[in-house]
Amino acid sequence: MRWACVLLPQLALDGVLRRRPDPDTPLALITGTPQRRILQTVNSPARALGLRPGLSLTAAKALVCDFATAEYDPAEIDRWHRFLAAWAYRFSSHVSLDYPRVLMMEIESSLGLFGPWPRFEARLREELTALGFRHRIVAAPNPAAARVLANAYDGLCIADDETLPQALGQLPIDRVGLDREVATALSRMGLRRLHQVLALPRETLARRFPAEVLRHLDTLTGRRALALDCYRPPDRFDVRLELNFDVGSTQALLFPLRRLTADLAAFLAGRDSGVQRFDLLLEHAQGEDSRVPVGLLSAEREAAMLFELARGRLEHLQVPAPVRALRLVARDLPSFVPQHRELFEERPQQTLPWEQLRERLRARLGDEAVHGLCARADHRPEHAWLCEGRGEALPTGSPRPGWLLREPRPLPDAAVRMLGGPERIESGWWDGDDVRRDYYRIETRSGQQGWAYRDVAEHGPLLLQGWFA
Template identity: 70%
Template sequence: MLWACILLPQLAMDGVLRHRSDADAPLALLGGSPQRRVLQAVNPAARALGLRPGQSLTAAQALTRTFATADYDVAAIERWQRFLAAWAYAFSAQVSLHYPRCLLLEVQSSLRLFGPWPHFEARLRAELTGLGFRHRITAAPTPAAARVLANAYDGLTIPDSALLHETLGRLPVERLGLPREVAAALTRMGLHSLSQLLALPRDSLARRFSADVLAHLDTLLGNRPLALDFYRPPDVFDARIELNFEVESHQALLFPLRRLTADLAAYLAGRDCGVQHFTLYLEHRNQTASRMPVGLLSAEREAAMLFELPRGRLEYLQLPAPVLAIRLEALELPAFTPEHRQLFDERPQQSLSWEQLRERLRTRLGDNAVQSLGARADHRPEHAWVEQPTELSLPPCGPRPGWLLAEPLSLRESSLRILAGPERIESGWWDGGDVRRDYYVVETRAGQRGWAFRKVGDGGPLLLHGWFA
């Protein structure tokens, strides 16, 4: 087997920065008591100003005051880790949150679908970067070894156990994932690498250290299995972004809205499903949140489409008060059927697909302004269709023309060639519109194909009822 470890070293900071339009501005995350606030994490711009994790807020402000602050939220770290686990579920059915701030994925069984590991790894990195999370990725035959290697390497892949033992043997004891006091004791004993540690008699190690140390070493080397609980994504999506200031304009809401819909698209891809209805809540101070339901004509999961529809509706929404936070909730996640496309798409790059155009028109003109044809349970052609705001869905039947004439026209049979028929239709006796007709597919001398009928028992001419495309 091959296990990949995705280490997220700046998960708390990345979770805050991805919601800020000024991500390059200096930022520090604060923790500790109200009496003594301490910098828990800083972004590169703040580090360039001389700020470091562990500094007190007072000491940091003595250096500079040109940086923003936010709370270091432990619950948010766990929430982002679960979100990324749902994203990773698209690549592997075995995703584990066993270690904090990292994901474990069994990737050997996914290589046939996503290609060789270098290509697979590049795709993981590209999507993580697009989502706004810094990362380190390593792969090894055991999940514990993949996690330990991520402490010292990025991009390292160990394909077999022999190479794994050799690589692990060079690791310093501080990077083996052992408790800090155990690593310090081993260093004082003159043991600086795993190979030196394994050269000692096992009984001697068992007398000096707890059984957990030997169990951890056995797990690293694959001699002892690691018990993992695998993640299963929930059946709903609920995400919220708290804004840095009170927002009164629709334009300022577009950035958090785009981030929420992109997160929804990533979540749907991980669960291999779509969404047809979701709700946006715009939260205000001391006032009920503004509710904006969003509905699509079919289940979708493309980020651009999920953003386009609420964006257009947001422009027409009257805000009763400034917005403090925006929340997206999707309670129903139906199955998603990908669109059937040609191998070579000849559509110009700047043109929209029909689905995107349809949703944009519904946003601009209203939900009921865009209609499609639906089937009605009636064999009479002039009564067999109805306008409705749903997808075109016609039952299987014989050939039907795309253009139906409002009034049938007489044809000169001498200039026609009958291609198929007759197809008899007898219906409508219950509503006074009884018809008894024999239909034929005909072709004119010019090559046009039409749909014509003659009333049963009537020797009159054929009547043209429609043209085929």
């Protein structure tokens, strides 16, 4: 087996930065008691100004007057950790969260689907960067070795157990996951690299150090298997983004909305499912939350489409009060069946598939403005279709126009040429709308083809009822 370790060195900071429109602003996460606030971590622009973790907030403000702060929240770190596990689940069925700030993935069984490891690794990096999380990735024959190698390397790939001891042996003894007291004792003995420790007799290590040391070394070298708990994605998506300030317009909500829908798309891809309806909740400082329901006619999971649909619904909302937080909740997550497409797509790149166009129109114009059409078993053209509902088979195989006029209109006989007909339709005696008509397929002087009729036993003009495509 082969395992990939995705180390997330600044998970807390990335979780805050990704919901800010300007990630280059100096930012510090603070923790501690109300009497003594301390900088827990800082981003690169803040570090360039001289701010360092461990500095008190008072001293930091005396040093730099203009930098943003946010609370260091362990619960948020755990939430982002689990969100990334849901994202990684699309690439491997064995994802573990046993190590803090680390995604451990079994990748040997996934190489046949996602290609050789260099291509697979490039895809992981591309998607993590798009999600806004910095990372280091290392692959090794066992998860413990991958984890310790990620402390010193990025992009390293150990293909087999034969080359693993050489890569592990160069690690400093304080970077291999041993207790600090054990690492200090080994360093004082002159053993500063792991290969020096591995060269010692096992009996010597067993006499001088606890049994956990030998067990850990055996796990690193693959002599002892390591059991990890496997992550399972939840059955619902519920993510909340707290805004930096009160927002009074829907335009200012588009940036966090794009992040939420992108996170939803990544979550759905991990579960191999789609979403058919979700709720967008706008939390206000006072009053009840504003709810924006978003419903789709079929399951979808494309990030751009989900954003456009939510944006269309949001723009129709009059925000009653300033918004402090945005929350997206999706409970209906059916299986996703990709649309069948031809190997050589003939559709121009500028056009949209019908499903996406339909949902975009519904979001822009409203649910009642877009309907599907289905056939009904009735010979009368004006009764042979329905806006919604379950359709039936057409009563005849004769061609019918795709566009019916709201009301038939007279058509001078001299202005048209007969192409076919007559076709007599007599029906409707049971519901009081009895018709007796002779239908003709006609062509106008401009080349348009239509469907016209004349009532039986009447000698009036032709009445145009519809146009053929």
